[in-house]
Amino acid sequence: AQSVTQPDIHITVSEGASLELRCNYSYGATPYLFWYVQSPGQGLQLLLKYFSGDTLVQGIKGFEAEFKRSQSSFNLRKPSVHWSDAAEYFCAVATSKTSYDKVIFGPGTSLSVIP
Amino acid sequence: DAGVIQSPRHEVTEMGQEVTLRCKPISGHDYLFWYRQTMMRGLELLIYFNNNVPIDDSGMPEDRFSAKMPNASFSTLKIQPSEPRDSAVYFCASSDLGHRNYGYTFGSGTRLTVV
Numbered sequence: 001a002q003s004v005t006q007p008d009i010h011i012t013v014s015e016g017a018s019l020e021l022r023c024n025y026s027y028g029a030t031p032y033l034f035w036y037v038q039s040p041g042q043g044l045q046l047l048l049k050y051f052s053g054d055t056l057v058q059g060i061k062g063f064e065a066e067f068k069r070s071q072s073s074f075n076l077r078k079p080s081v082h083w084s085d086a087a088e089y090f091c092a093v094a095t096s097k098t099s100y101d102k103v104i105f106g107p108g109t110s111l112s113v114i115p
Numbered sequence: 116d117a118g119v120i121q122s123p124r125h126e127v128t129e130m131g132q133e134v135t136l137r138c139k140p141i142s143g144h145d146y147l148f149w150y151r152q153t154m155m156r157g158l159e160l161l162i163y164f165n166n167n168v169p170i171d172d173s174g175m176p177e178d179r180f181s182a183k184m185p186n187a188s189f190s191t192l193k194i195q196p197s198e199p200r201d202s203a204v205y206f207c208a209s210s211d212l213g214h215r216n217y218g219y220t221f222g223s224g225t226r227l228t229v230v
Binding site: 034043044046108 | 218222223
């Protein structure tokens with residue numbers, strides 16, 4: 001069965017430091033991958049998505065993610081974190097090309113930013 | 116665009132009472148999803164609709180839960196009777212998969228507390 005894991009439950013970084021959030025998926029075919037962010041009391045907001053093509057994907061708010069098929073990973077990165085980036089981050093995978101409307105979400109990684 | 120609109124934002128009800136959550140998707144989106152989020156189980160897909168038709172309700176926990184989408188601009192999730200274990204944040208999301216806007220747009224959620 002398809003699955004998404006986010007190995008880090010919680011990460012703390014200093015403001016201005018770089019960030020990498022890990023995401024691994026289990027799926028036999030080409031995945032459709034997403035990163036979402038959830039600020040406290042808010043719904044999820046799409047940061048970026050990967051469907052095909054360039055494996056380095058740029059998103060909003062200065063985030064990027066790299067798809068590595070050999071590692072079944074889709075890690076999220078940001079070169080310099082801002083205090084407003086403190087939130088919950090969810091990696092997600094769509095299960096097939098014909099049903100990418102149904103998406104499996106990872107458990108989430110909570111990010112804290114130290115001023 | 117006002118985004119996905121959910122009401123109410125907060126709901127506190129007594130065990131055994133009926134609860135109705137409401138969702139207005141983004142105009143033109145032809146998929147609508149209901150999710151439940153808890154600390155223990157994370158994000159769970161309850162049911163989703165395509166063109167107002169329920170496609171998959173396998174995530175609905177039990178018969179106490181029901182969802183309808185009478186038209187393209189409105190959906191409800193009903194719990195009758197409610198129980199304390201139904202306490203969670205319920206999210207509605209919509210998606211436009213026929214065009215370039217892939218990924219979901221989430222509402223801000225309804226925080227349900229059953230006492």
